Amino acid sequence: MFITLEGIEGSGKTTQIKHLSEFLQSKGQNCVITREPGGTRTGEKIRAILLDPENKNMDSLTELLLYMADRSQHIKKVIYPSLSSGKTVLCDRYYDATVVYQGFARGLDTGLINRLHELVFEDLKPDITILLDLPPETGLMRAWKQIENGSRTALETRFEKETLSFHKKVRAGYLELARKAPLRFRIIDASNDENQVKSDIIKTLSARLI
């Protein structure tokens, strides 16, 4: 089973993926938590380039290709091997993030993004995608609080520094993808507190997973 978590900055994916993993492990599933960008040694180096706020002039196509390079390594070295050995893969962001951030928000052709995905990754799709949805004003406020109190690194703030209108496009893009693929997506209200979000995720997945 391949499960992805998506959402804007400050939506709580990283916290919730840990709760979900604990819950699934308690039901006897063998889970792997991973993330994009990152998830492999090479991917963590690509991540550092992609999220470094000093790289603010990065060209959009360069950005897209770096995300694709990260994903190629990640699929081959982590996702496929884990799925093949019967593990449940819980991935903090995946391909939908590329469609939304590089496609809808940066304005790159989503047809090109889809073609690249089909060519390079044989169109590997998650079984379930949990979308943690909340207004960007709330998400960004949470993210910057975490950056200020040191629980999130200031070395990875290139996207947090984008305009509010960029983040509004990201949120709208995710909701549009969820509308088009209602069987795969589960939308969760991430403006609620951590425990409420945790139980909403478990509730929406229980019928399918246990």
Ligand code: TMP
């Ligand atoms: P995160 O690990 O805090 O979610 O940060 C990853 C950032 O990278 C986030 O701002 C979204 C962005 N991103 C893309 O723009 N395209 C992608 O394909 C992925 C996976 C992430």
